[in-house]
């Protein structure tokens with residue numbers, strides 16, 4: 001896959017180091033898909049990805065796309081300039097993925113203001129493309 | 143279920159001495175020098191010499207990154223003091239910072255050592271210099287890519303525990319109706335106590351108005367909810383209880399410890415984000431003693447962020463689940479003359495981020511009756527020292543031997 005530079009106007013982001021274990025997650029956005037590793041034996045979604053299913057210990061695991069829907073589990077409005085990044089203040093959130101009770105993701109909420117954050121609100125995934133990585137962010141569900 | 147007393151071998155250990163180096167916001171001193179200062183004070187405090195020390199334990203061991211997080215490892219101290227060791231251990235994978243002290247208790251109970259020097263030293267104040275925490279955050283270019291746990295936080299501009307803890311606090315606020323005015327009492331109480339601790343870093347009075355008006359870091363955590371990076375070292379001596387006759391002062395009995403981690407070891411995947419691993423460590427501790435939360439006369443519990451202390455209050459059973467907000471409201475219960483004096487030295491929020499060991503030091507000093515102007519009244523005999531946040535948690539229940 002050819003590497004594309006970060007598009008103009010996007011914030012600086014520290015990117016993940018891609019490995020055979022995590023590449024499906026960080027590149028699924030190229031196809032518009034939020035992907036998690038899923039056990040092909042028992043159906044459990046595994047996040048962060050591991051080589052063995054934590055529930056049934058099967059090694060038959062494969063990335064699968066989920067719907068991209070989520071609900072807001074909790075969040076913070078960050079005002080501190082820790083490092084170069086999105087314009088302050090920005091929202092860091094933990095979202096709950098509806099496909100499985102314990103499937104959660106730390107992410108940023110975008111296309112909304114901090115005042116609009118309500119725990120439980122419906123969200124949908126959107127991706128921000130940097131180099132060889134598509135970062136899954138969430139915005140209010142349309 | 144109550145664990146049989148014959149298995150509670152941490153009770154064969156006592157804390158026999160404690161010491162600290164100079165402590166300051168930025169001392170620009172050799173971190174090993176600070177470490178050795180604290181160690182020698184603690185050894186002398188116990189009435190021992192370096193020839194008596196046959197064990198060393200520390201957290202987290204030598205680490206270059208983040209800068210200032212560790213001032214020395216076991217081997218640095220062993221060599222500097224020319225110690226002959228029957229047992230030693232250092233490392234970051236343990237039940238919080240005090241996991242190292244708990245390891246020492248088990249080592250003396252097992253007969254591998256008799257007097258274990260335990261230490262923790264930091265120089266985060268100097269390391270950050272005038273750049274604040276951003277000075278040690280790393281990243282920022284050069285093709286750096288995040289891996290490990292940071293892979294799941296750095297790409298979202300969430301490099302700090304302030305952000306992770308803030309999200310837990312927000313969830314607690316949501317589920318239980320907790321308020322900033324309630325959480326403020328952790329910071330206000332710490333500052334009030336720091337005012338009578340000559341070694342504390344920030345001692346000027348703080349009001350609720352000050353708290354509510356200071357700048358937000360990551361909502362709902364404001365600046366005063368975050369501990370103060372500093373330079374300094376703390377050491378304690380863990381001795382076998384059979385040696386108490388050789389000691390300079392009464393040993394402090396380790397009555398029981400808690401070390402459990404039953405949830406996922408993660409800041410965002412833990413099953414209940416309104417609590418932390420301390421839930422499991424706290425519950426476990428009470429299975430190893432006949433004492434009850436209501437017997438505890440002082441609690442020195444981790445406040446890397448003020449919300450963490452609230453989770454410790456719930457975890458240790460000092461109040462019900464979700465009830466830490468009402469418990470600390472107004473601040474009377476946790477004041478030095480309250481039902482549960484809390485962080486009587488000023489905690490890490492005001493006395494400085496000595497990272498876990500400061501709480502154990504303060505619990506010992508209070509139980510020895512050596513706390514001077516900040517001494518808890520009533521000659522307290524039972525105290526708790528607890529440290530760690532998120533997936534890290536270790537707690538000790540301490541009693542003064544008669």
Ligand SMILES: [Zn+2]
Pocket residue numbers: 039040041042043044053054055056057058
């Ligand atoms: Zn499975």
